[in-house]
Amino acid sequence: MNKFSKPPLTQTEKDKKADEFLAFIDYSKKPVQFLQNLKKEPVKTLYLRAPESYWKDIKEIMNLTGLSMNAVCLELLRPAIKRKLREIKNDLL
Secondary structure (H helix, E strand, O other): OOOOOOOOOOHHHHHHHHHHHHOOOOOOOOOOHHHHOOOOOOOOOOOOOOOHHHHHHHHHHHHHHOOOHHHHHHHHHHHHHHHHHHHHHHHHO
């Protein structure tokens, strides 16, 4: 029994598929669900004075992961900020 049920593409079909790919044509016309639910938060600029060793460590993380400095800093800060806020709220109650 043959594994391949479809005949190979003709040169015309190959060219058409290549053109569609290069033109980024999407014929599925399906809405992207995750983008519809995404709400962008307002952004504030934050300037920090930190030791140079932090700067070097962040740069090394950037080089190893390919993430932007903003992404690295937010990823590192977010858990600590949430934890500190939770501690403060618990102390006040």
